[in-house]
Every structure is written in C-alpha cells, then in structure tokens.
Amino acid sequence: MELLDEIQEVELVDGAHQDPEGIVLARERSRLLDWAIQQLPPEWRTVFVLRELEGLSYAEIAEVLGIPIGTVESRLFRARQRLRQLLKPLLSDG
Amino acid sequence: MCKWQRKVSVYLDGMLAPDEIAAVIAHLKVCDECRKAMTEWQQIRRQFLMESLPTSPAMIAATLERLEREGAFRTSNLRSQIQRFDSWFTRLDVAFRAAMAVAVLVTLLLANSAAPVLQARGAFQAKIQQAIRLIPLIHSNESEQVNRR
Numbered sequence: 001m002e003l004l005d006e007i008q009e010v011e012l013v014d015g016a017h018q019d020p021e022g023i024v025l026a027r028e029r030s031r032l033l034d035w036a037i038q039q040l041p042p043e044w045r046t047v048f049v050l051r052e053l054e055g056l057s058y059a060e061i062a063e064v065l066g067i068p069i070g071t072v073e074s075r076l077f078r079a080r081q082r083l084r085q086l087l088k089p090l091l092s093d094g
Numbered sequence: 095m096c097k098w099q100r101k102v103s104v105y106l107d108g109m110l111a112p113d114e115i116a117a118v119i120a121h122l123k124v125c126d127e128c129r130k131a132m133t134e135w136q137q138i139r140r141q142f143l144m145e146s147l148p149t150s151p152a153m154i155a156a157t158l159e160r161l162e163r164e165g166a167f168r169t170s171n172l173r174s175q176i177q178r179f180d181s182w183f184t185r186l187d188v189a190f191r192a193a194m195a196v197a198v199l200v201t202l203l204l205a206n207s208a209a210p211v212l213q214a215r216g217a218f219q220a221k222i223q224q225a226i227r228l229i230p231l232i233h234s235n236e237s238e239q240v241n242r243r
Contacts, residue, residue, distance in 0.1 A: 030145055051107065052139055058109050077103040080135050090141055091134050 036086040044079035051076055096127045
C-alpha cells in the first residue's frame with residue numbers, strides 16, 4: 001500500500017507550466033517525489049509528512065505518535081538524509 | 095558525515111534550544127558539508143510544498159490507520175486525539191443548536207403567554223373607549239330628565 005495513494009495530484013497552473021513540456025516535467029517531478037517518499041520506512045515517512053506538509057512541531061508529533069521528541073528528531077533526520085539521496089535529480093548545487 | 099548535521103536538521107525546523115543556535119550558525123559558516131545538507135533539505139521541503147498535496151485531518155487519520163495495519167506502529171494515540179476533538183466539537187455543535195432551539199421555544203412561549211394578557215388589555219381599552227362614547231348620551235339623558243322636572 002502506498003502512503004499517498006489517495007492524495008489527489010494538484011496540477012500547478014502558472015505561466016511556466018502551462019506549456020505541454022512544463023506539464024510533463026511537473027508530472028515527472030510529482031512522480032519522483034511520490035516514489036521517493038514511498039521508499040522511506042513508514043515510521044520515517046509519517047514523521048516527515050507531519051513535519052514538512054502539516055507543519056506540526058516536534059512536541060506535537062511526539063504527542064500524537066506517542067514517541068519521544070528525540071525519536072522524532074532522529075526519524076526526521078534519517079528521512080531527510082535518505083531523500084537527499086533519492087531526489088538527487090531534483091536538487092541543484094548551491 | 096559531520097557530527098553537527100543532526101543539530102543542523104533541528105535548526106532547520108526552528109526547534110533548537112536558544113543556547114545552541116549561535117553555535118550552529120557559527121558552524122554552518124565553516125562547514126561546507128553541513129551547509130550543503132541544509133540547502134538540499136530546504137530544496138526538498140520546497141519541492142514537496144510546491145506539490146501542494148492536499149491533506150486533511152480525515153486523510154491523515156486514514157493514512158495512519160493504514161500504517162498501523164501495515165504494522166508500522168500504533169496510531170491509537172492520534173486516532174483517539176482526533177476522535178476526542180471530533181466528539182468535543184460535535185458536543186459543542188449540538189449544545190449550540192440546543193441552546194438556539196431553547197431560545198426560540200422560550201420566545202414562542204413568552205409570546206403565546208402574553209397573548210391573553212394583550213387580548214385582555216385590548217378588550218379593556220375597547221370598553222373604555224365605548225364608555226367614553228356613551229358619556230355625552232348619558233349626560234344628555236340626565237339633562238332631559240332634569241328639564242322634565
């Protein structure tokens with residue numbers, strides 16, 4: 001089962017992406033992000049989503065998941081490190 | 095890997111203790127590895143935010159339920175928190191609606207109970223008006239009788 005199966009993709013509609021090539025690139029980026037997040041272990045994935053997409057604080061994440069704040073820090077750090085490797089094509093230098 | 099990277103990750107989220115912030119900032123000035131890591135984490139964050147993945151409390155709860163079934167961890171804390179919030183909000187909503195219904199009922203009852211009083215007053219006023227109209231006739235009768243005497 002994939003974490004983001006039920007999340008609807010939102011097309012970015014702005015000047016840069018209205019052309020077909022832009023739309024294709026946006027879709028590819030979306031697929032890559034989707035794929036990358038699926039590669040994370042569920043425990044890391046959940047903490048990452050709650051922090052990066054929902055903006056919960058470490059304390060809030062720790063409370064809702066019933067884990068120590070140190071564990072939240074650790075899982076988030078590992079998730080970020082893994083995503084750095086998986087999303088290399090999207091990352092630019094500097 | 096630089097041993098400061100985990101602290102840099104916490105710094106990125108603004109969750110670092112105040113007495114550690116200055117040390118991390120000073121370290122970032124001299125460590126290319128940590129600076130690169132922080133830049134890439136920021137880019138990753140922007141990428142995910144640009145996707146504008148829609149989420150909702152219900153969606154998060156459903157997602158965590160699936161994770162629990164997958165055996166990732168127990169999510170009963172989150173589910174119970176969401177359920178407590180839902181039930182609290184539902185109770186508040188029901189209480190508000192009940193209060194509104196009571197207010198309407200009281201208003202109707204007051205209006206209904208006032209009706210007989212208003213009607214009685216109206217009837218009393220009508221009698222007074224009638225009596226006032228009869229006064230000239232009464233006096234004219236009296237004067238006729240006096241004249242006849």
